[in-house]
């Protein structure tokens with residue numbers, strides 16, 4: 106069996122900055138507004154440090170520190186924090202911030218704001234908060250675009266939206282509009298790169314493993330793209346979800362990861378597959394007994410290693 110791993114893996118720039126901040130910041134009286142990323146293992150690591158995750162700003166006391174995740178928030182959150190002396194540590198990704206700026210400026214010019222994305226996704230909710238929550242939000246090309254008022258409109262996309270679907274929505278929208286439609290392609294380069302790679306890889310593999318938190322929007326989009334080209338796509342949130350017997354019959358297996366999937370999680374999946382394919386050793390005694398036959402390790406040898414995660 107041959108494994109091909111997509112080149113773009115691990116945290117994207119925006120997620121890395123947010124996670125690094127949450128893992129290094131002073132934890133006393135520190136809160137995070139929502140899950141820092143859609144990845145349960147990472148969220149757990151951060152809350153275990155003592156940082157409190159809240160979904161409601163009423164739960165953040167005056168004078169506390171509040172981390173804003175990479176998805177960003179609406180204008181009202183900044184105003185509320187200022188009024189209650191809450192110090193903001195702003196990890197809004199620069200690409201999201203750019204979209205927020207477009208929404209704010211275009212709304213101020215009197216244009217109708219259209220956001221293409223998932224209605225309940227925190228980034229979309231935050232973007233809507235920069236145009237008085239008056240945006241029209243569309244998630245699919247089949248929606249009724251005639252509900253839009255007949256005035257100039259500006260269209261932006263959720264940064265992790267599917268490029269292909271975005272193009273279809275623009276086309277359908279342009280077909281029924283007489284007024285000017287100004288399009289801002291705000292899908293971020295990381296998303297586009299990963300989607301293109303997933304598309305290519307899934308065309309040449311017999312099976313694909315898509316690794317990342319099950320509630321991660323960008324990882325789920327990668328799954329959808331792969332599923333169009335390949336009949337055997339498996340969605341894993343971690344190594345625990347991998348059942349080797351389901352993939353052992355395939356010759357070429359591709360591995361695709363979301364922008365919020367830590368490298369360590371991908372590594373765990375690879376290690377598990379390696380263990381299954383190699384010795385099939387299940388006990389520590391067998392592993393130790395086999396050590397001398399392996400070129401990498403010898404019994405009694407001191408090795409230097411990095412612990413990427415640990416449990417009981």
Ligand code: SF4
Nearest residue numbers: 117119198200264293
């Ligand atoms: S996916 Fe793109 S927009 Fe979202 S955090 Fe990563 S770099 Fe920023």
